[in-house]
Each structure stands twice: as structure tokens, then as C-alpha cells.
Amino acid sequence: MAQRDTGTEHHIKETAKRIFFSEGKLHATTQEIADAAGVNRTLLNYYFRSRDVLFEQVATEARQELSRLLDLAMAASIPFKEKLERMIRVFMEQCLKYPYREMFLVREFNKFDKIIPEEKKEVVQAFLKEIEKEMEEGRLKKMDPRHFCMNLFSLMAYPMITKCLQKSIFNMDEATFLELMEERQQIIFDILYTSPTEKYKLSITSE
Amino acid sequence: MAQRDTGTEHHIKETAKRIFFSEGKLHATTQEIADAAGVNRTLLNYYFRSRDVLFEQVATEARQELSRLLDLAMAASIPFKEKLERMIRVFMEQCLKYPYREMFLVREFNKFDKIIPEEKKEVVQAFLKEIEKEMEEGRLKKMDPRHFCMNLFSLMAYPMITKCLQKSIFNMDEATFLELMEERQQIIFDILYTSPTEKYKLSITSE
DNA sequence: TTTGACTTTGACAAAATTGTTAAACAATAC
DNA sequence: GTATTGTTTAACAATTTTGTCAAAGTCAAA
Numbered sequence: 001m002a003q004r005d006t007g008t009e010h011h012i013k014e015t016a017k018r019i020f021f022s023e024g025k026l027h028a029t030t031q032e033i034a035d036a037a038g039v040n041r042t043l044l045n046y047y048f049r050s051r052d053v054l055f056e057q058v059a060t061e062a063r064q065e066l067s068r069l070l071d072l073a074m075a076a077s078i079p080f081k082e083k084l085e086r087m088i089r090v091f092m093e094q095c096l097k098y099p100y101r102e103m104f105l106v107r108e109f110n111k112f113d114k115i116i117p118e119e120k121k122e123v124v125q126a127f128l129k130e131i132e133k134e135m136e137e138g139r140l141k142k143m144d145p146r147h148f149c150m151n152l153f154s155l156m157a158y159p160m161i162t163k164c165l166q167k168s169i170f171n172m173d174e175a176t177f178l179e180l181m182e183e184r185q186q187i188i189f190d191i192l193y194t195s196p197t198e199k200y201k202l203s204i205t206s207e
Numbered sequence: 208m209a210q211r212d213t214g215t216e217h218h219i220k221e222t223a224k225r226i227f228f229s230e231g232k233l234h235a236t237t238q239e240i241a242d243a244a245g246v247n248r249t250l251l252n253y254y255f256r257s258r259d260v261l262f263e264q265v266a267t268e269a270r271q272e273l274s275r276l277l278d279l280a281m282a283a284s285i286p287f288k289e290k291l292e293r294m295i296r297v298f299m300e301q302c303l304k305y306p307y308r309e310m311f312l313v314r315e316f317n318k319f320d321k322i323i324p325e326e327k328k329e330v331v332q333a334f335l336k337e338i339e340k341e342m343e344e345g346r347l348k349k350m351d352p353r354h355f356c357m358n359l360f361s362l363m364a365y366p367m368i369t370k371c372l373q374k375s376i377f378n379m380d381e382a383t384f385l386e387l388m389e390e391r392q393q394i395i396f397d398i399l400y401t402s403p404t405e406k407y408k409l410s411i412t413s414e
Numbered sequence: 415t416t417t418g419a420c421t422t423t424g425a426c427a428a429a430a431t432t433g434t435t436a437a438a439c440a441a442t443a444c
Numbered sequence: 445g446t447a448t449t450g451t452t453t454a455a456c457a458a459t460t461t462t463g464t465c466a467a468a469g470t471c472a473a474a
Contacts, residue, residue, distance in 0.1 A: 004419080004420055004421075004470085004471065004472080005420095006420090006421070006422095008421080008422090023317075024313075024314065024317065026234075027233075027234045029460085029461060029462085030461075030462065030463095031460095031461075031462090039422085040422060040423055040424085041462090042422075042423065042424080042463090042464090042465095043421080043422065043423090044462095045462080045463060045464080046421075046422080049463090050462080050463070051461090051462070051463090102369065102372075103310070103368070105372075106231075106368065106369055106371060106372055107231065109371050109372060109375070110230070110231065110371055114375075115375060116372075116375045116376055120376075121376065121378070124376055124377075143394055144387070144390070144394075146373075146377050146387065147387070147390075147391060147394050150362075150365070150366045150373065150391075151362060151394075151398065153365065153369075154361045154362050154364075154365035154366060155357075155358060155361050155362065157361075157365060158357070158360065158361035158364055158365045159357045159361060161310070161313065162309065162313055162360075164313060164316050164317055165309075165312070165313055165316060165323075166353075166357065168316070168321075168322060168323045169323055169327075169328065169331055170331075170353050171328070180351070180353065180354070183351070183354075184354060184357075187350055187351075187354050187358075191358065191398060211440085211441065211442075211449080211450055211451075212450095213450090213451070213452095215451080215452090236430085236431060236432085237431075237432065237433095238430095238431075238432090246452085247452060247453055247454085248432090249433090249434090249452075249453065249454080250451085250452070250453090251432095252432080252433060252434080253451075253452080256433090257432080257433070258431090258432070258433090
């Protein structure tokens with residue numbers, strides 16, 4: 001592309017992502033982004049023409065990355081149990097790095113009445129079917145599979161986006177919070193996956 | 208207060224809350240707020256002197272309202288089961304009205320390194336103790352009570368703040384979404400409260 | 415070293431947002 | 445009716461944020 005690539009364009013974009021997705025400052029000014037990247041503000045206009053273009057590029061990449069991730073996790077041809085474990089691991093890792101990325105997309109969504117493309121919905125529908133099958137075969141507690149999905153993502157994402165509150169309320173430092181998020185992966189899995197029969201076993205052994 | 212109260216001050220504040228907490232537009236301009244309230248923009252300066260003051264007033268009231276609500280729910284002298292039911296009902300009702308209110312406070316929090324007052328923390332600590340007691344007495348599955356709290360609030364709040372995504376992904380209209388949120392209250396309760404022994408009963412009766 | 419393309423910068427211009435002021439308006443008391 | 449006080453408005457000023465442009469800087473090839 002460029003004859004002489006200084007990496008500045010990429011560096012600006014990554015800095016913007018950090019500010020938007022990690023720090024949650026959706027309305028950072030071009031000056032703030034430039035300062036954080038350690039470059040002259042004019043360079044943002046040079047490489048991206050306008051703030052809107054930078055914003056849109058970052059949003060598009062966020063959409064794609066998230067979409068790719070979910071496709072990979074949801075559409076994998078592996079047993080449901082492993083799939084769930086993998087999803088939790090991958091998604092929570094992402095949440096730790098970019099806790100506000102989904103909120104960013106939600107705002108975009110609200111703003112422009114965006115529509116989820118049909119092929120994405122099909123992936124989700126297939127995943128719902130898979131959940132239903134697990135339920136019918138007694139490996140999951142029966143419920144509306146949409147609730148199951150909401151439960152999954154709620155349990156993973158919410159503590160991350162309210163991280164500062166959690167730390168303050170429970171008197172935690174950063175390290176403690178990270179530990180909690182680490183052990184949380186198992187907890188989420190247990191909540192979601194514990195099947196009727198497993199509950200049976202559990203209660204027997206614990207009595 | 209005022210000799211002749213036209214209700215405009217209150218109306219502006221309520222409109223601001225709607226825009227901030229219901230629509231999630233944290234960075235609405237004074238013009239947008241004025242337009243939404245159907246008043247001249249100058250009135251915002253007349254009643255609140257500056258945008259910051261309006262913002263701060265709204266934030267303070269949000270903090271107080273939420274704090275009052277949680278105190279009421281957490282510190283109630285009723286059996287844990289009823290307390291949990293009440294919390295879910297009250298909090299989800301609030302989430303439906305003001306889905307973004309907590310996110311608003313989180314941002315405030317991030318911005319000013321705010322600290323939760325000690326007396327609030329004591330209420331939370333007492334609630335944690337109560338949860339631990341329930342666990343020791345076998346009425347709740349054992350886990351770090353902080354996770355229990357996170358689970359509770361995650362399950363309630365997250366689907367609300369990602370409402371537009373949920374509706375789009377699952378092809379739901381507003382009414383369907385509201386139905387889902389209604390039945391969700393029971394689902395959340397079941398996830399959280401189902402105790403080891405109850406699991407035992409459940410699996411026995413369902414076999 | 416000179417040319418040429420890309421990169422970076424500072425100064426300036428434009429636009430958006432916020433805040434101020436004086437005057438008009440409305441209701442109540444006198 | 446007039447005065448007084450609170451309310452609302454339009455016009456203006458200040459500030460913040462964004463975008464433009466010409467010039468300077470940098471590196472590689474000719």
C-alpha cells in the first residue's frame with residue numbers, strides 16, 4: 001500500500017480501539033486520541049480524512065472480529081460441552097481486553113437502526129437448535145434457548161463492563177479482580193451446563 | 208421553592224434522565240435535550256447554570272435512587288428467598304425503565320475515581336454474609352458470594368442494555384422482548400436459588 | 415545530491431456546542 | 445392599572461472540536 005510504512009496509521013487505529021473498547025471513552029476527541037497515540041492531531045485527518053471515517057473503520061473491524069469469533073465458536077463441529085467451554089474461554093479473554101466493545105456496537109446499532117445480516121442469524125439459529133437438542137436429550141435444563149444465550153453472554157460480559165464498580169464494592173485490587181474472572185469461567189460453565197442428571201449426582205454425593 | 212412553578216425545571220430533568228438512562232445517549236447536547244423537552248435551550252442554563260450542573264444533578268439523583276433501592280432490597284428483614292424474589296422484581300422493573308442508568312454511573316465512576324461510601328459497602332458485606340449463610344445451610348450452591356452477586360446483576364441487567372441486539376438477533380418485536388423479560392424473572396430466580404437439595408428433588412421428580 | 419513521494423507539523427478556518435445578556439412575556443400582589 | 449417577580453426568548457459571545465492547507469521534514473531511488 002504505502003511506499004514507506006511508518007506504522008502510524010495502524011498505531012492510531014489501535015490506540016483508538018484501546019480508548020473506545022478498553023477504556024470505554026466513546027466520545028474521545030481527535031486530540032485525545034492523537035495525544036494517547038503520541039502523534040500530531042492532523043495525522044488523523046491525513047490517514048482517515050475525518051473522525052467519522054476513523055470511527056467507522058474501527059467499528060467495522062470490531063463487528064468483523066466479533067462476528068468471526070462467534071462464528072468460529074458457535075459453528076464449530078465439536079460436542080456441545082466442549083463448544084461451551086471454548087466459547088467461555090475465548091469470549092472472556094476478549095472481554096478482559098475489550099470490555100466495552102459490545103457496548104460500542106450497541107450504540108452504533110441504536111444510532112443507525114442497523115440490521116444483523118441474515119447469514120449471522122442463521123449461525124445463531126443453528127446454535128439455538130443445538131441448545132434445544134441438548135435440552136431434549138436431558139443434558140441441559142429445559143428453558144427457552146434464547147434465555148440460555150442471554151444467560152451465557154450476560155454472565156461473561158457484565159462483570160467486565162462494571163469492573164470499576166465491582167472492584168470498589170468488593171474492595172478488590174486489579175490482581176484480585178483478575179483471579180475472580182479466571183475462576184469465574186468455571187462457575188459460568190457450571191451454572192449453564194449442569195444438567196438435571198448431573199444435579200442428581202451432585203446432590204447425592206454432597207449429602 | 209419557586210413562587211410560580213411551571214414545572215419546567217422538573218420536566219427538563221426528567222427528559223434528561225430519559226435521554227441518558229433510557230436511550231443511553233450520554234453525550235446528548237443541550238440542544239438535543241431542550242428539543243426533546245420542547246423548551247428553549249437557554250432554559251437549561253437558566254435553571255441549571257451549565258450543562259455540567261444538570262449532568263451532576265441527574266447523576267446524583269441516579270446514585271441516590273439506585274442506592275435507596277438496593278438498600279431497601281438488600282437490607283430487608285425477610286427470608287432470603289423472598290428477598291431474592293423481591294430484588295429481581297424491583298431491579299428488573301428499573302432496568303426496563305432505565306437500562307443504561309448503571310452504565311451512566313460506571314462512566315462517572317471511571318471519570319472521577321469515585322469511591323463507594325463505607326456505609327454502602329457495609330450493606331453489601333451484610334448481604335454477602337447472608338448469602339454465605341444460605342450456602343452453609345445447604346439452600347444455595349456453594350461458591351464465592353461475590354460471584355453470586357455478579358451473577359444476579361449480570362443476568363438482570365445485560366439483556367436490557369443490549370436490547371436492540373437481542374431483538375435483532377432473535378427477530379423479536381418489542382412485545383416479544385417484554386414477554387421474554389417477564390418470564391426471565393422466574394428463570395433468573397431458578398438459576399440462582401435452585402439449591403443442591405432442590406436439584407435433588409427436581410431430578411427425582413423429572414426422571 | 416537531487417528528485418520525488420510519502421510523512422509530519424503548525425497556522426488558520428469552519429463548524430458545533432455552550433454560556434451570557436438584555437429584553438419580552440406572564441402571573442400575582444399591591 | 446401598575447409594579448414586582450419569576451419565566452421565556454432571541455441575539456450575541458466564547459469555547460471547544462474538527463477540518464484544511466501550505467510548508468517543512470524524511471527517506472529511497474535516480
